[in-house]
Amino acid sequence: MSFRYYRLFGINTYGGSSFGISEIEMYKSGELIDATDSLPVGAFSASSQYSTTYRAARAFNNIFNENNTGWFSANGLFTNQWICVDFGVPVKINKVVYQADSGNLLTHAVKDYRIEASNDNVKWEIITSGRFKQDNSLQTVNLIKSKILVISQGNPYKHDNINWVNIGSIPTTKVDRDNFYLTHGMDSIAESQLKTLASSLPSGTGKISIAKV
Numbered sequence: 001m002s003f004r005y006y007r008l009f010g011i012n013t014y015g016g017s018s019f020g021i022s023e024i025e026m027y028k029s030g031e032l033i034d035a036t037d038s039l040p041v042g043a044f045s046a047s048s049q050y051s052t053t054y055r056a057a058r059a060f061n062n063i064f065n066e067n068n069t070g071w072f073s074a075n076g077l078f079t080n081q082w083i084c085v086d087f088g089v090p091v092k093i094n095k096v097v098y099q100a101d102s103g104n105l106l107t108h109a110v111k112d113y114r115i116e117a118s119n120d121n122v123k124w125e126i127i128t129s130g131r132f133k134q135d136n137s138l139q140t141v142n143l144i145k146s147k148i149l150v151i152s153q154g155n156p157y158k159h160d161n162i163n164w165v166n167i168g169s170i171p172t173t174k175v176d177r178d179n180f181y182l183t184h185g186m187d188s189i190a191e192s193q194l195k196t197l198a199s200s201l202p203s204g205t206g207k208i209s210i211a212k213v
């Protein structure tokens, strides 16, 4: 799906009293160009900032390997802080690259995170979540997962003919109907397990196929 707003939501740090991010890059589906490069400074915002010097735009300025010169959340706010991009129009982002600010011995690095998206800047959808390493490397988050589960009552590749159903405990609430992939941990489920679950579906739910994007 496409969204106008994307944000990196930091749940906690590696012990620092604020979050510190050197750089974030977001890539459109099928393109290698950083989608944030052409945006005005006002397109970037954050839940808080250490000071105007450490504003959100510093995490999108293509300056990497920063040491106390990226975006920092306000001192004392080291949980549940976010940094956001407003693309102005809906875009489909399939990859996010993150790099911690190396200042403060990397204690201000984001530890647990969520990537969230919105079209109204009010209601947010969790695209994926995970944990960043505490180092200064470029860390990539792929938003399109490798495994898809298609349940069809007709042409398996035609969107309108697909019925999505809940299968056991698999959280199918985050189905991207436009691209036929499931998020929220589906990528960590073994294909054999998916097939087992698929075979346990009640009759009449149609053809089932499992494929990779």
Ligand SMILES: [Ca+2]
Pocket (backbone or CB within 6 Å): 022, 023, 058, 059, 060, 061, 062, 063, 064, 066, 069, 070
């Ligand atoms: Ca930067």
